[in-house]
Amino acid sequence: MREPVGHRVFRERRHARSARRHQHHFAAVPRHQRRRARLVQLAPIDAGEQRRHAGHAHPVVRARRPGLGKAPFPFSERAHHEPGGHALEQARSGPQLVLERRAVPRDAVHAGRDGAREVHQHTRTHTESTCVTPQQRHLLRFIDPQHRIHGASLSARELTCASMPHIVLVAPHFLENTNRYISAFAALDGVTLSVVSEDAANRLPDALRKRVAGHYQVRSVSDAAQLAGAIKVISRAVGNVDRLTGALEQLQLPMAEARALANVPGMKPHLARRFRDKDVMKDVLRARGVPVAASALVSSVAELRAFIDKVRLPVIVKPQAGVGSRGTHRIESAAALQAMIDAGMVPTHEHPLQAEQFIRAREFTCETVSIHGKAVWRSGTRYFPSPLEVLETPWVQYCVLLPKEVEAPWTDFAEVNDAALKTLWGPETDVAGTALTHMEWFLRDDGQMFVSEVGARPPGVQIMPLMSLAHEVDFIAKWAELISFDRWTDPGPRKWATGAAFLRGQGTRPHVTSVRGVEAAKARAGAALVELKVPSVGQQRASGYEGEGLALVRAPTTEGAKQALLAVIENLQIRY
Ligand SMILES: Nc1ncnc2c1ncn2[C@@H]1O[C@H](COP(=O)(O)OP(=O)(O)O)[C@@H](O)[C@H]1O
Ligand SMILES: [Mg+2]
Structure with missing residues (x-):
């Protein structure tokens, strides 16, 4: 059944408007692709061409990855040959689908040993292409009314899931380590990657930006509503979102809430x-x-005392959802408990604390x-x-x-x-x-x-x-x-035993005042030392327990790795 032309035009305009509206969020999508994303309808094969293939013509609609030399056709084995002489191939990647419709001699499709290649050879001169965003795939039904490419063979599920997942990665800031994660997804063949971050897209290194299909900047990545909003915009402009992921602990809950709000599969x-x-x-x-x-979530000092009466000292008191051991305290004695209370670390209904047997x-x-x-x-x-x-x-x-x-x-x-x-x-x-x-x-x-x-x-x-x-x-x-x-x-x-030493200093100043023993540490650790980040004098003291410097070691034996770690932490001395 065909949609009335009026509706179709309206929808196309609406998509074009929405694409324009969201363009500024998609600096990562090359300009020519953005423009092409607004084209929706294929021109019909011209009459002359039809005549040339009269009686044995197979128009082929094929989706391919825009801008890429190699064209994976994960769906090609599902090419849909209709009795009327049409074949349909589909693949999804990048910011939109590129549809190619080709007039193909029937023999080429059926007789070729390597169907895909044969099709290519026979149709080079008759190719027309256009782009639609995956949201516009319902319009595929109307690509070419005369040739009746049926929407039935283009289920949304088929297009979005199968082998070309669209991953949205939450990457708060484009720091060196975060960029490694972005790069890992971007490098995966068959993955369309979009990124949500607090940084603007132009903060992404150029090479990486080219490989990101969509980017959306939010004020806070910890806000589920903002993440869900980002997903909605990204799905409209790039395609249905299959996974929302991010490596940081603090992101896990907001991402889960955003998945629920925006209907993305996952936790x-x-x-x-x-x-x-x-x-x-x-x-x-x-x-x-x-x-x-043994543990309890305590909302008052009385509850904490009751818990201690039950399990006895020592106990651990820490945040309900902590990270990096921040705010974690061991209470060994009644005096220590009193000191903690005096210091203002008091559980309340608004801010309960996790109490655990030590x-x-x-x-x-x-x-x-x-x-x-x-x-x-x-x-x-x-x-x-x-x-x-x-x-x-x-x-x-x-x-x-x-x-x-x-x-x-x-x-x-x-x-x-x-x-x-x-x-x-x-x-x-x-x-x-x-x-x-x-x-x-x-x-x-x-x-x-x-x-x-x-x-x-x-x-x-x-x-x-x-x-x-x-x-x-x-x-x-x-x-x-x-x-x-x-x-x-x-x-x-495992080919090696490996280890990390987090380098921390002693002293009371808020910054690093001296670093000694670097050469001795290097000499004693020898070839086992694979990375050494020495803090610089004047550097701000780190807030977390991971310190300011880092050594990574590897050795053929576990004992060797231990010795290399010792060599670093015994020789390298940092003072605040
Ligand atoms: N019940 C406990 N008994 C002994 N040590 C604990 C206990 N709970 C926490 N700790 C110590 O505190 C550290 C931080 O606690 P953890 O629950 O891992 O919080 P975080 O999420 O901050 O890492 C742990 O790695 C451990 O050394
Ligand atoms: Mg922990």
Whole structure:
């Protein structure tokens, strides 16, 4: 059934208007493509051409990637040959579809051994093309009424999902590390990437900007409504959004809320809260018998005291949804509790605090790759010392070690890790259950293991580069592929033991006053030292416990990596 021409023209104008309105958000889309995006209708094949192919003509409508030399045709095997002599091929990528309609001799389509190539050869001179945004795909039905290219074969689902996902990555600022994530998605063949950020598009390095289909600037990436608004604009101008993702912990909840608002598949708020809210997380895990510290969300000093009466000191008091150990306190005595209250750290109804029984233990991580809720790969590191000790003792240098061997206690923890993730995801593993998760866990001297917390996002504290170095594989690229295609290829065995040392100073000034022992650290660490970021004198003191400097090491043995870390932290001295 055809839509009346009047409606069609109206819709085309509306799309053109909306494309114009949103153009300034899409500086990343090359100008010629933006212009072409407003064209919708193909001119009919001219009469002469029809005559030339009289009796054996197959007009072909083919979608291809604009501006790219190689033209992947993931749908070509689904080419739709209609009895009336029409073939339809479709693919989706980039900011819009490019439709080519070609007059093809029937023989070429049917007889060619390599159909696609044959078609190309026979139709070079008769190609016409136009672009539509994926939103305009309903108009495909009206491309050429005479040749009846039926919309039925162009279901929205087919066009948007299958092999060409449109990923929206939330990247707050275009910093070096964030740009690595953008670059990883942009480099994936078959992915259309859009970016939402607080930075303007022109802050993106040129080479990267060219590979981003859409960009939308928001005032705050932590505001779900702004993210949802961005998604709506991006879907209108670039195409239906298949995934909304971002690597930072603080983004996980706003992104989940935005997914719910803008109807994007993936983790929704109630699930994200299980990962983000320490109280909800522990309740859900405890209910399913996963070992966690006794805990309570306390809204008053009285509730905190009641919790302490129950579990006894020491306890940990920390924010309900923290990050980087900020605001985490160990309370060992009644006097320490009083001091905390006097210092104004008081739980209230508006600002409750997470109180937990203190677990005296060594601290480890477990990185898990899951596809649709099924764990397919694991890795793990050890923290030296625990983040809490690092926080409590400012002069202590902080290290993360990824051993060469896959062995106990990490292998023993796999079962607990599995149970914890399955419990947190519940039955909703379809899209949400495809993730690289970062779990922190405790191992007590008596062998008891406890889940400390889980992030449904790539690990921080340099674990991504540590895994990349250990396997000689880019884990950011692997994460991008996992999120885009639910795909994970085994990175093989660890070739190295690796480690990170976070360099922190001693002293009371707000900035770095001296750095000593750099040459000695380099000499002692030797070839194991792969990266050394030395803080500069005058540099502002870092706010987080990761400090101002960083060393990454790798060695053929775990002991070698440990020694290299020691060589750095024992020799390099920073003073504030
Ligand atoms: N129940 C606990 N027992 C012992 N140490 C804890 C406990 N909870 C937190 N910690 C210490 O505090 C650090 C920060 O707490 P965590 O829950 O991981 O918060 P964040 O989200 O800030 O990383 C942990 O890495 C650990 O060293
Ligand atoms: Mg933590």
